[in-house]
Amino acid sequence: MSIRNLQHLFAPASVAVIGASDRPGSVGATVWRNLAAGGFAGPLWPVNRRHARVGGQAAWPSVAALPGVPELAVICTPAAGVPGLVHELGAAGCRAAVVLSAGLGAPDPDGPPGATLRQAMLEAARPWLLRILGPNCVGLLVPGIGLNASFAPGAALPGRLAFVAQSGALVTAVLDWAAARRIGFSCFVSLGDGSDVDFGDLLDWLAADPGTDAILLYAESVRQARKFMSAARGAARAKPTLVVKAGRGAEAARAAFSHTGALAGSDLVYDAAIRRAGMLRVGTTGELFDAVAMLARVRPPRGERLAILTNGGGPGVMALDALHDAGGVAARLGAGTLARLDAVLPPLWPRANPVDIIGDAPAARYRDALALLLDGPECDAVLLIHAPTALVPSAEIAAALLPLLGQAGRPVLCCWLGGPSVAEARRLCIEAGVPVFDTPEEAVKGFQQLVDYRRNAAQLLQAPGPAELPAPDRQAARSRIDAMLAAGRLEGGDLDAKALLAAYGVPVLATEAIPDRAGALAAARRIGYPVALKILSPDIPHKTEVGGVALDLAGDAALAAALDAMEARVRALRPQARLQGYTVQAMARRPQALELIVGLTVDPVFGPVVLFGQGGIAVELSADQAVALPPLNRLLAAELIGRTRVARLLQGYRGLPPADLDALADVLVRVGRMAAELPELVELDINPLLADATGVLALDARLRLAPVPAGQDAAARLAILPYPAELERRADSALGPLTIRPIRPEDAQAHIAFFRALTPEDVHMRMFGMMRELTPQQLARFTQIDYAREMAFIATRPVQDGAAADGAETLGVARVVLDPDGERGEFAVTVRSDLKGRGLGRLLMERLLDYCAERGVAVVEGAALPENTRMHALAATLGFALDRGADGVLRMRRRFRQEAA
Template sequence: MVNNIQQTKNSDSADRSNLQCDRTYDILQTDKFNPLDAIFAPKTVAVIGASEKPGSVGRTLLWNLISNPFGGTVFPINPQRHSVLGIKAYPSIFDVPEKIDLAVIATPAPTVPKIISDCVDLGVKGAIIISAGFKEAGASGIALEQEILQQARRGKLRIIGPNCLGVMSPLSGLNATFASKMANSGNVGFLSQSGALCTAILDWSLQENVGFSAFVSLGSMLDVGWGDLIYYLGDDPNTKSIVIYMESIGNARSFLSAAREVALTKPIIVIKAGRTEAAAKAAASHTGSLAGSDAVLDAAFRRCGVLRVNRISDLFNMAEVLAKQPRPQGPKLTILTNAGGPGVLATDALIETGGELAPMSEELTSSLNQILPPQWSHNNPIDILGDADPQRYTKALEIAAKDKNSDGLLVVLTPQAMTDPTQIAEQLRPYAHQAGKPILASWMGGADVAAGEQILNQQGIPTYAYPDTAARVFSYMWRYSYNLRGIYETPVLPTLDCDANVRNCAVVDDIIQAAREARRTILTEFESKEILAAYGIPVVAGCVAKNADAAVECAEKIGYPVVLKLYSQTITHKTDVGGVQLNLRNQEAVRRAYQMIESTVQEKAGAEHFLGVTVQPMVKTSGYELIIGSSLDAQFGPVLLFGAGGQLVEVFQDRAIALPPLNTTLARRMMEQTKIYKALQGVRGRNSIDMSALEQLLVVFSQLVVEQRWIKEIDINPLLAVPPTPNHPGGLIALDARVVLHPPEVTADQLPKLAIRPYPSQYVSDWPIKDGKTVTIRPIRPEDEPLMVKFHQTLSEESVYFRYFHMIKLSQRITHERLTRICFIDYDREMALVAEYQNPDTGVREILAVGRLSKLHGNDGDAEFAMLVSDRYQCQGLGTELLKRLLQIGRDEKIRLLCADILIDNQGMQRVCEKLGFQITPTTDTTVVKAEIALIT
């Protein structure tokens, strides 16, 4: 969100907050106080537990605060002393003569709840609890934490910690930690759950001259978590990138919402401890055994545009390179070197981390032949030989930089007798930002190349001691670009319309309710397929047979050949107990198969597990066996799985994980993570399957997972994907399905929540406007980008002026980067409603109006709204109706205060607000008035 009026008047930076609703009914956001300002920029600090005892935490805290001037006043709190380190001390925080912004607490854990209570009573807005002895100490510590949180919630006190190192704000000089040194100032925001790692990183940063805009130890994250800090640093103009050492995700939805919003403008790089944590050991479905928690975390990071790295050094390498160089548009790297060995090492590292070597075109080879000796490698890596001088390096780089097949360049230099590292670096300076693609360098040789490295770094070309490190950095850069592109690529509206299948949800409800009443957790295959069919997912038809005669009767109706499968309410993996018989071509084969399944199951599992068989047609068409499924993750709730299926699914483990809900773009990105994806597109003369249909099936399946919350695990394995041939149209069909429900003792309020809030269909309804048309008012969708382009084309200059306080060209307002941020929201921090009209004669759809509600960063109790009505449809009641609905959404979301800053000339918006109960008051800016309404009293 924008930070002041002037910024909104003079720039389009307000768009990053997604407060986009464009037209006469609009708002302007003014300077907003963030509660975390009390922690990062306090004017007064109380050190509770200040001490003169050498080596004590209380003494170090006080000394760090007073020896690093931050422009504020420090008040030691110690009831046993009149002064500490020569500064007047106070018996309690109540005795301090000034209002306290920040309390830094270093007293024994049992004393902290009372101290927090005192802080709330005095109106203190921020606290850092350094003290240990809380949840890490067991049940008693957990109880203390809950007491602290209960006290903090009485006011608006925000807490960092407990059990943390503290907070540094190097740019202002604030050092509210017990670290031995102060961090250098810079533009990297560093967040860590580990205090010990903080001190190690601090020592390393001082040696490497890395600077920070913020240096935060979060500790137990009792109150302030990842989401709060990501939003805060995202709004901080001094922070260019955010690096995180993470041990646990905490509030998954908060993290994903914040990271997704901020990652587009500021890189977020994470190293997560515990990568080798074992997956769930017991699972009834294939998905449950395949979706390990670390794989889910990777999927979550991809979904929100966060880059995950494996080494601490890579955290800061990536922060540097993403600040200096453009992101690559693809995975292909050109390596230019004067030595073969380093080029090979770089190639290995590149391929191992997901990058590719840029192919050598005939044009590129021909151009290099003209300037290089005949012995050059004639391949990528481009080895220009050990005697390469500055001129040869420069000419080769100039040619390689123009290669359209390349997405990035790595220049490697090894010091040899005829090599001048400094002069070659000088020659490369003009190309630092001319190629439109990242340029990295590896100047090998220590002191001999130091001067050249300095020249390159000063020009914004990052340098690395080893070429494999540089190659790995490039792969990370591409992964970051790929993740962001997936988030903001415009999807298409599925042709498998989930809404059209709502009428079939009664079937699903009946099946699930009957199973729960029978206290069953495993549905039969027949029931599972009925659920899929209710959502329009194609399944193999079949019938249930309780004896051999009934099986024969079913087979006769279906037509031979047929398949018999175990019908059981307890056994989920039928092949494990001999419960599947294939390719049965006559009555005798069916009877024999029935008896074989019955006897085998009774022998291996027990007679009570055999209830008969299902009879299905034998699918004779060859295709690809896939698996689509969903299971639960402890941190992120329901997760989705896609990959190669069949009986050996756990052996091959070719799978991708994603978080629901999906759209078509996210579904395709999920498929791209697997090896079978390439085969599905057609190999060895086979046609491609219908990839669009598979994308849309994944979207519908994710909708099933979102809506049917009683389902704990679900598999379609195999889903047969058949490419078209002259004799068969191809298609998708579920051959087997498995559904596991939550145990009967689980209540509705105990069901796991989705990490990403799904499309809020409860806010979809029709509404008549004054001219007789009926419009659909609904939450905005990512697929609405083309409609938003047309919407902006209907706006007058006055409308644009009211929205932005200055004129913005249409070409700027409808850029893809801007509109995707408007249309692709997470529905948790904001809600945007559109009024859509579909012409009954032509079927053409258009958006007539937009209204948006956005929670304020750092204070979810307050929100702002914005509205815009197309010029042709003003005075039709749309503005009033949209604002009414936003007010109701605000109440549903427990918003305390809804507000907007409105241009004083925008009389129409002011009248609408007054009619709906808003208070209109002047502001310090005479061109703006404020509209406010309390939703919860």
């Protein structure tokens, strides 16, 4: 729904427990005991209709009898009474409830046929916008305010990690594990069924929560993919966000029309969605625990190079092997660092990473070696491994290292091998906030999680170049699809698929379809031998399985023989198949080309996805595929290619030149564009797509369509909204003809030039401070926007001095960032300093306000410094109400309609 009223969930002033009890073992008794023992400072009101006292405190028989309106209600009653309680609470003024009750999927006896208690509960909450966590959840903990509104067996320590899980069992396990390691949390949330408050709402809330430094999710399923992706992308930009996704099996794999449909199982798609959002996925509960330990203790490193410090060669080698297996980077120590280590280590140390300081190492040797590694330029983090010896107590070593660990500017991970003999060393490090692991392999895995997060975060900051693909022939594609639908043909072979691909600029091999032998011979003579012959049948999706492909046919005789043999094989193997004729193609003479697959399919949760991998007839067996959510640009396409094994071959091998990776990336971008613009297209296979140094060529393709309900938006099925080209406008101005359009990632370089053209005074007016350059984070934030939640219109014109590579320069920008509800928006407008006073600011603001009105935004607000008199005047003429605060800052507000309650 939104983040509205979630403050009553996470920071209530008072709490009522409906169904509080003294009955041992009951949920109501456990919740009341946890809540009463948590140290919550506000009023706590037990509600029990049978007993006057609960837990030694006066109880009330009903919500109406309470001495005040609870800001948060915790409902522990049987499911049948929940809808009525929610209505009563909402009418009284309560705006948040945690529903622990299970069984709300049961039929509602008072509702229409098919209605459930869950639906009745949501209907009861809707008029009051009362937010519901659950039902069927363990509850909610906010340790910083002493709120334990749960039936978990233990409490949580205060901290700065947020944990959200769909599994109640995992909530209790993590609580127990974290308490033993003194790891604290800003909140612990059991999502339960997520009927109202869901992952998207919580990500939005926690991303803006100043008390949360990192977010951890345990997800079993996701609903409302676009909302989830918008919230996840925003959260991941703000702070580290980690996910463990249960259910890694290919539950969506099926006997599909296309290879792509069979290959793109749901887990691949979840992985792509998590990666695209900039979050980090961990594979197991154990890895999630490691991630909790890491995020609670250290910040992501600046790089990927790990130095290993150990008192035993074996554990050091084990750590190095684990690092290599994980694709990690071992630090290479330079001559200067080696010389300094020589001065403090025994002569027999191996002078390499791992740094083996020998088993008899006293505490001082540990301290000196660690200090030198942390001071050297070669490593970004250090893993310290200690195997206990009888020479020096492990606790003595830990105590000597703690001052150094507390001041370290780089992450230090500790692995204290053993049991009771290293228990005190472990305790000292844990209490000092140092991440501790049981084995070298676990420590390396924890470090690689930090590295992977850093990579994902860096990917969010990458700006694609200004190159833009030519516009597709949308009319030709639309005509082909309409003709297929009109004829009732939902599955298309080579001719239909290649017609769409050609319309979108994908290079295809010329193909002719013919009905019979005579037509095949005539087509082959027109094309020129040698040719390829393929069977044409809607009932044979994979031609090679029935011998329906013949290659390198050099003349009429060879073609005639192939026709006879092909028809005989098909009749024998698929006697019921409808034969519609053949296709004849020129042979593609590209012996150095790799066979790839590019495809498109529609995931039931995240909508269209683009698949890439190794192609050919054994595509399923190669298991070398990756998927990505459209829309794509060249950077995202390159990242998709890089996640496959075949990517190494595409770089060139055994004297073969590298393939044209730009041409390959462009195919992926074009297929992503097809997913966005052709809503009827539900499956597409290009297999094989040949790729070599000369470019790419689609040899074989097929597609499947599904009718779209009348009135449905073409982009409705997409988890990420693509660039809204329909919002582009041409405008006449005092500066000549301009294009007013949404900003896009490819505008990054033009935006840098635009910022550099602003005077320091104008930068101060816009940023409320001074800065000389945009940081990569700011540039990404300004140009890589989420069109579902924000808009930035730029005014552009052809370059006057040839400074911009794409032929257009940015003259001004007006942007609005909407809240997750889409009710309120915050605006800002900036015009290039040398163009002020020419009406450009008004032009941009009028376009922005029109957009907000069309979106149904209720209120648009902004702020301007006292000296920004031009903005004051413009806002007044555009219908903004102006209010000058005590600080002199002018608040500007334009109301389009009354906000939702």
